[in-house]
Amino acid sequence: MDFGLSQDQQILRDAVARCLADTSPLEHVRECAGRDNPLSDTIFGALHDLAVPAMLVPEEHGGLGMTLLDAAVVAEQLAYAVTPAPFLASVVLAPIALSEAGTNKQKCQWLPKIARGEARIGVAISATVQARDGAGVQFAEGKLSGTALFCLDFEGADAYLVADAGGRLHLVPALASGLKATRLTTIDRTRSVGELSFAAVETDPLADDGGTASARLRDAGRVILAADSLGAGQAMIEKAVDYAGQREQFGRPIGSFQAVKHMCAEMAARHEPCRALVWYAAHVFDALPEDASLAACHAKSLTGDVHRFVARTATEVHGGMGFTDLLGLHYWFKRIGFDRQVLGGPEAVRAEAAALQGWTRAA
Amino acid sequence: MDFGLSQDQQILRDAVARCLADTSPLEHVRECAGRDNPLSDTIFGALHDLAVPAMLVPEEHGGLGMTLLDAAVVAEQLAYAVTPAPFLASVVLAPIALSEAGTNKQKCQWLPKIARGEARIGVAISATVQARDGAGVQFAEGKLSGTALFCLDFEGADAYLVADAGGRLHLVPALASGLKATRLTTIDRTRSVGELSFAAVETDPLADDGGTASARLRDAGRVILAADSLGAGQAMIEKAVDYAGQREQFGRPIGSFQAVKHMCAEMAARHEPCRALVWYAAHVFDALPEDASLAACHAKSLTGDVHRFVARTATEVHGGMGFTDLLGLHYWFKRIGFDRQVLGGPEAVRAEAAALQGWTRAA
Amino acid sequence: MDLDYGPQYDAFRAEIRAFIDAHRHLAPPSAIRFSRPSAEAIRWQKLLIEHGYTARTIPAEYGGYGAAPDILKLRIIAEEFSRARLPSGLANQGISMLVPTLLELGTDEQKRRWIAATLTGEVVWCQGYSEPGAGSDLANLKTSARIENGEFVINGQKIWTSTAKQADMIFCLVRTELEASKHSGISYLIFSMDIPGIEVRPLKTMTGHAEFNETFFTNVRVPVDQIVGQRGQGWFVANATLGHERGMLGDPDALENRLQALIGLMQQESIGEGRAIDNAVLRDRLVALQAEVTAMKCNGMRILSNSLKGEPGGMAKLIVKLQSCEVAHQISALAIDAMGEMGILYHRSPRERDGGAWQWNYMFQLGLIIGGGTAQIQKNIIAERGLEMPREPKLARISDEAKGAAGMQTDRQGAA
């Protein structure tokens, strides 16, 4: 019995944290966030040196065969440094999808390259959560048609994994004929998302598993977004506490005012249990798959609500400075905003959690 | 243009407040709340001296023909003094029902007696909001059968007004054969409610108006409950502020601690707009009936949520003393709890408000 | 209780409607925030002044319409222009803050020279109150003005100067008596933004836009007669107008407009087969916010009635800013949630809704909660003035002046 990070995971966490402290300082984040493609090759290179891209690739395909909890540990650090690097889709979801539902050929073709940091795959499964603007991709006669929104790790992807209307996953090269890729811009300029539109595009489908693999991706994606939110929330709380200890008003640090102190305490009290929940959700994804979907919903919805509160409150503690671009606090604020909405906002995810438990009947 | 109480209404308010300060001190409330029938004849007598029972009875039937806003002004004061007196059903709803949908005979028989304080009518319309425990009353072949829950102003009623499953109102003498009346006990020992069960009971129906009158009662009832919540909330905020100014800890009044101050400020900030909303909802009930249902829903649901927060926060400000019976603060706490649930909790009432605006389709 | 305005007001309302129908084609497009008024906007403003729909009670000799005060007419004007979705006249810091100050405390020369030109929009002002080290604690300000050869020589830095880039002039608080106690050493100066030594740097905010600036003064020389009020009295001069700004920030029409936009959004935004408004959980939040907005509208009418009767606004007025900002912020938050993943689109992305206005508002309203009297300070005011709760006791190490500043509870930290 050990509920917590293993020694290896702590070493990993600290190594990633050190790496990002060096390679993802705020000035670099700022520079990347000003670009159309924010993803930083420098940072990805440094993460590659730590073998991050190989984390979730099985050992037989040249990877490290690590777990989602390992990935969550990394995700938290990436968010803590508002890192503009590809991760969620290309390092986490794509290897999981290929491992769990890829053909042998797909695995051999892509997994070793992913592990070596030589290939990146974007993932577009948002229509399996909530189809907006009539989005959705149809698979018929071996071809894909329709639109997939919110493809993650969009820029620089060599191929995309897309879920069709039945939840089956398809691998499509970025340069496939009939595929149009359009950049979407969100509040969070440290992430890259896009829209894919398919006009009878040849596809290389993964296993026809009735949507099992895409559901697994949804779970994993939610856990990693929750971990991201956790890291961003942690950073914001620390920044608020630091700022409150330094900023003086009326002759004393504002952190000595009870109202400010209690704002910080409420952030901490709501934030801290999220950590254990995220760890749990990540752990059961591998160790207890039957609990994974519900735990992922809980982690995603709770961090979504808690960190919206944290993002707002930490900004308020910073006063006017928090509202400016000067401190860059807003990068974390927006990262939390992104994490909340992508792959289902809290209400949508809770509705799924209710359905998973058989609680949903006609209202 | 004058958004506020008229001079007459202010005089009424002050007269009722003075009357209740004399006749409804906490010791008397405590004594009444310990009884099976909490309704105080002394207080009702004093209110009668102020012609309160005649308020909503039309002038041609010996009443004062006043408006729901006048009644709301009184309701606020009744709650401010946690008054254990009949009011909502017998002074407000019954006269409205009889005036708007009663037969001439019913009006002549009951309204003058109500105005003189000689007759009291309980009202049971809760099944028109949400039928719980399969409650509901059927009207067939001139007789009533079934169960009506949460009859208001239950004890000492000479007759009951009951809504049947079609929303039509019926007048049934308390001693009617086949009628069984059972006391219900709620957290709020200053109100009297009961359950009526009908086994083929002869009835004297009011107009068959397709539920119009019972819907009007629902609106009026919600406004008066909101006004009650307002008065109770006002009292709790004042008590919290007073207590915080007196109670010393660590060598200073706790009201000088910023955290306590901000708790009180948040109560006031959320409470104060409720007052204007309640006035508005009461006013349009008479002056702009097409807006009445929506305004009543808004007033009921907003006060329900705001005053749950106020009840809790004011109790917290009182520390341990607020939790004891000694100060009697809980009488207001429970009055607010009653006001929140009766005739629909906030969620139920908001669902109605959405339907009124055509916002409800299958989800 | 009487919601009718009465016949003479109905006539007034009819007159405005007729005006709007006749002149609608002359109205400029909705004002872009923080920009200098266009020639079109200035023409529209002059037309409005001429008809008494803006600058209504300002004496005609200073370029106003010169009507007797009538709050109800002001309210009707606001209602009708809001309903017609037309700009009801310029609203900038010169008009809302400098003009009332000059009317009350300016010399006749100052009034004649500045008020009319400000009202028409031909002279644009910015406000120089806040400094990086003096946010909630305004009395702490450090920008200094020493006298040299009959001129003030100003050095220092201001922040949150929202229209500084466009402004012709600034009204500015500076410390003229270094040795005086914190409040009494401040003076209120007005001077041109073209004087050498002034540098304006855009201040980008979390919204991604530069709605504000930082303004730096290096040996800026201003004639000594460009002072409003007495030397050392600037604190009181400024306070005379702070109330005006506080009032501006709680506008029930604005809340209602945001709510209506939200309802429209939720009726259009699709989720799978349904619409956002068909989702019971989101709809419940919508109705809850509708109740809050209705309550704030009613509260506004109550304050208006009190003003008509010459009664103080009391608690109903003290809570307006805190509650309005909060409700507005929640409206934007619900809009983002109703849009789901679409809610995060911004920066002119494809598929972005309403030009990113919801996200912009969500962030900017947070700025309003922080600035213009922070939520924290608003709560102190409600508790101490409204509920008469005890002040914070004296601190052992703190000077009396700092305590005085705390007592004033004034904040200049944020967004206008």
Add this chain to the structure above:
Amino acid sequence: MDLDYGPQYDAFRAEIRAFIDAHRHLAPPSAIRFSRPSAEAIRWQKLLIEHGYTARTIPAEYGGYGAAPDILKLRIIAEEFSRARLPSGLANQGISMLVPTLLELGTDEQKRRWIAATLTGEVVWCQGYSEPGAGSDLANLKTSARIENGEFVINGQKIWTSTAKQADMIFCLVRTELEASKHSGISYLIFSMDIPGIEVRPLKTMTGHAEFNETFFTNVRVPVDQIVGQRGQGWFVANATLGHERGMLGDPDALENRLQALIGLMQQESIGEGRAIDNAVLRDRLVALQAEVTAMKCNGMRILSNSLKGEPGGMAKLIVKLQSCEVAHQISALAIDAMGEMGILYHRSPRERDGGAWQWNYMFQLGLIIGGGTAQIQKNIIAERGLEMPREPKLARISDEAKGAAGMQTDRQGAA
């Protein structure tokens, strides 16, 4: 991360299950709060001690089981008895607070005389800490004990003495050195509740029940050797056990049980044709609370693991009480809302659900939020100890002793 307890613990768990199966028929009905243990409960308690399922680590010479500390085994015991819905041994203030105090600071005579009898439930204790004038500010206590003829003579009043009516004995803080500074003049006495001069008056709470008492002392005479620790050291003696109580109040099993009961309620409670759980808005709140409870359970496991490794609990531990009380209160609030009008039934009304437990809990949990370390004080602790934020600065008029008390941040105001 390893959620398995490992083979030797699985064996331990199996052993407990076997014990429960074999002895379930001997278990007393769920303990009624605040009552004296029945003969049946005492027999059950002795059986549990004998098997090491309660009083597990207390030395056998003092009536415990004498096992080596093993947090995991304690956890397994709690889990299994909770799952079986059986009382896992007595939990009263004598066992949770006095016994640890005596073990640490009592004389050998005191240990032999009191610990075993307390563990079996044969001697019942109440706690005399809080006073009407000393709530959050415990060091302010006024109950005095002067020495006269080799006896303490006690005068004063205690409040929140929860089992005073049933108790044989009291452990009590009194002021023995009137002239000493606030903290150092306090002593920790233990004495019989049968001594003349003690009057116990039930203290009714908002729930309508008298879960507490007020206890009055008039010239109560106690031999001087009935002191624990040194004279004047009572503050530190008491503080040694306060941590124990704090820990008690956040119990993830209890949260989980309340949540399960809520789920059951919402599946049964009808609204028109449907059930409460079919209402999307109520269901959304239910799932949100389920996530909170799951997070607190995980947080509990994290703390447990840290303890196993001898690591400090840190922030994960500091927030437990504040969050657990809040979540528990929200669970009760949702239950009331799900019941609609039925939610207000109480006092054994017809149609009342679950014996009024939801309303009782809603109110009693508010008492817990207030008492046992108020939410306000909990937030101070989180901010100052957890986040290392600066303390409140010194006040000008306040004495150093009072400040010291504030620094201790200890609260004895409420419900046990």
